[in-house]
Amino acid sequence: MVVRLRDVAAAAGVSDATVSLALAGNPRISTATSARVIAAANQLGYRPNSAARALRTESTKSLGLIVSDVANPFFAELAGTIERQAAHEGYSLILCNSDEDVARQDDYLLNLLAGSQVDGVLLVPTASTTPGLRALAASGAKIVLLDRPITVSGTGAVAESLRTVPIVSSDPRQALADAAELLARLGHRRVGVVAPPLATPLGRDRRGQIRDALVSAGFRSRDIVVEEGDFRQESGYRAAEALLASGNPTVIIAADGPMGVGALKALRAHGIRVPHDMSVICFDDAPWFDLFDPPLSAIAQPIEELARAAIAAVLAQREGNPVLAAHPPCTFISRSSCGVPAG
Structure with missing residues (x-):
């Protein structure tokens, strides 16, 4: 049986983090606690990892x-x-x-x-x-x-x-402004948003960014209805159904790809046609978004730039060089899933 760090933590009556720090010889852990952790590790046959030393001294x-x-x-x-x-x-x-x-x-x-x-x-x-x-x-x-x-x-x-x-993440603000401007020009007034979990910083940030872009384009705050998802397709389905029941939007903006696909499934289940009855915009332009019928409009994240910035940041840390956060901009890709609202 493989003995894991959490097994040592349970045997010693401490947290996983305390075990990790104790086995790494961190001075923040008391002598008594370190001794108890080491004794539990030896009794269970756990092999202490050397991550802290390796990350500091070896490549x-x-x-x-x-x-x-x-x-x-x-x-x-x-x-x-x-x-x-x-x-x-x-x-x-x-x-x-x-x-x-x-x-x-x-x-x-x-x-x-x-x-x-x-x-x-x-x-x-x-x-x-x-x-x-x-x-x-x-x-x-x-x-x-x-x-x-x-x-x-x-x-x-x-x-x-x-x-x-350091954090490497995309900046969707200009892309959202472009999307909001298109929706306003087409005549939309009521928007439903499928947001990430609002208990997370990303969920709150993305909800705020979408709302700010829409309000700047002339939408009223009271006409922007937000339902929370959990990054999964099923949550997008449930959120879209809730939006249909409560907000009566003419456009849905889904804050990630799987939730967007779930929302599309809900619209299809209710016989709602895209874009004739409902326009749809989705974050994260998947390679097959342009194969949908109709092709799906998207806030495309700059994957190449994100990858380069992430590798550059971790290697800069490794070499002891200054590290800066990176936030390359997203791009709004307008496809046929956005149209003039019905009526």
């Missing part, structure tokens, strides 16, 4: 990438592009899929990536600050956040370290 010419859902076409394409960019720089890539699961994400952070002694971690976070992310930051690991920001609370060295972690 394995490998990087770790944790995406939140490898089945999401955006992340699948982004992962492939990052792998090619890493190979161009002479690095191999270890790809992990957290499947929007916090525990699974932290398991990768504290075990798989740490045990593989990667030179840096590129992370699409499933939530705000987690124990695994705090432990990795405390270890001095090289971390870059992709696509999603995190909220850091509290004070202290670890919190300050997390606040300085």
Whole structure:
């Protein structure tokens, strides 16, 4: 049986993060707690990982990438592009899929990536600050956040370290302004939004960006109805049904690809034609969006630029050079899914 870090944590009666720090010899952990953790690890036969030391002192010419859902076409394409960019720089890539699961994400952070002694971690976070992310930051690991920001609370060295972690994410504001201008010109007045989870920084940011673009184009706030999804296709279906029941919109904007596909399925189930009865715009221009009937208008994220910026950021950390956040702009691609509203 494979003994995992969480098994040691349970046996010692401490958190996963405490085990990681104790086994790395972090002075923040008391002598008594460290002794208890080491005793539990020895009893269970757990092999302490050396991630913290490796990330600071050695180069394995490998990087770790944790995406939140490898089945999401955006992340699948982004992962492939990052792998090619890493190979161009002479690095191999270890790809992990957290499947929007916090525990699974932290398991990768504290075990798989740490045990593989990667030179840096590129992370699409499933939530705000987690124990695994705090432990990795405390270890001095090289971390870059992709696509999603995190909220850091509290004070202290670890919190300050997390606040300085660079983030590479796209800037959709101009693309949304272009989309909102088109919708206003076509005569739309009521908009339904399928937003990411509003408990996350990304969900709040994306909702605010969409609302700001629409209001600037002349839409009234009261005519913008938001329903929350969870990045999954099924949630897009449910959100679209809720919008149809409550907001009576003439256009739906879905804040990611799978939720957009779910919304389209809901419209089809209700006999609503696109764009004759409902216009649709979706984030993350999947390669097959132009094969839909009608082709789907999209806020396209700059995948090549994101991949280059992410690799550059983690390697700059590795070399001790200044690291800046990067926010390349999105592009609005207008296709046939937007039309004049019925009536």
